[in-house]
Amino acid sequence: MNFTRVLTLPYTAALAMLSLSTVAAPTASAAPCPDIEVVFARGTHEPPGVGPTGEAFVDALRPQIGSKSLNVYPVNYPATDQWATGADGIRDASARILSTVETCPDTKIVLGGYSQGAAVAGFVTSAAVPSGVDPATVPKPLQPEVADHVAAVVLFGLPNVRAMNFLGEPPVEIGPLYASKTSTLCATEDPVCSDGLNFAMHTPSSYDGDLVSQGAAFAASQLNGTSQWESR
Structure with missing residues (x-):
């Protein structure tokens, strides 16, 4: 733009500005609802996002859903060794699921997590607040009808x-409405999820490969096994 000319022709510039002001600004359109949304919670001390296991899981799932669209939502929570803050993850994951159900009722949800994130995701499915926990300090359990929108955990x-x-936290109990659609995968001798004592096995690398592939295959089977998916 020639600013010198604008300054010497204020009237012309004013008309031009008036003309521009009458043009309607473009409106932002909402993103289309995905066919599938993966809500995944990372493990302790992993950087924000879905973490290495979540990324490997999503990468393994994509080829198994054909042309269906997939969105990924990383659960937003501290993921520190202060496990009480896991309630923030339960709250965030629950809120995201409820928002998706409300705005995109045909979207099928896959809920997942690794390590502390797996506990967060597991608690999201709980039918009741764990015994000994003050209900005022944790999110309320999801309404029963929400389970119809969650294809796999x-x-x-x-x-x-x-x-x-050991962590001073209540055990994770998968809610009955989610039990049949839940797969729990544990690396051999991982002391966090098995009776083993090999702490070197509790790392994302222990879950890459076969276990991630198994998890993705399970999620895909749950997604593809519903009548809604078969009709598409």
Whole structure:
């Protein structure tokens, strides 16, 4: 633009500005609803995002859903060794699921997590607040009808009762409406999710490969096994 000319022709510039002001600004259009949304919670001390296991899981799932669109939502929570803050993850994941159900009711949801994130995702499915926990300090359980929108729950390295007792947290109990659509995968000798004592096995690299492939295959079978998907 020639600013000198604008300054010497203020009237012309004013008309031009008036003309521009009458042009309607473009409106942002909402993103289309995906066929599938993966809601995944990362493990302790992993950087924001879905973490290495979540990324490997999504990469393994994509080729198994054909042309269906897939969105990924990383659960937003601290993921520190202060496990009480896992309630923030439960709250965020629950809110995202409810938002998706409301705005995109035909979207099928895959809920997942690794390690602490697996506990977060597991608690999201709970039918009741765990015994001994103040209901005012944790999110309310999801309404029963929400389970119809969750096609699969895939949990990698889910802390067992021994681990949760050690951490001073209640055990994870998968809600009955989600039990048949939940797969829990544990690396051999991983002490967090098995009776083993090989702490070197509780790493994302232990879950890459076969276990991630198994989790993705399970999620795909749940997605492709519904009448809604078969009709598309």
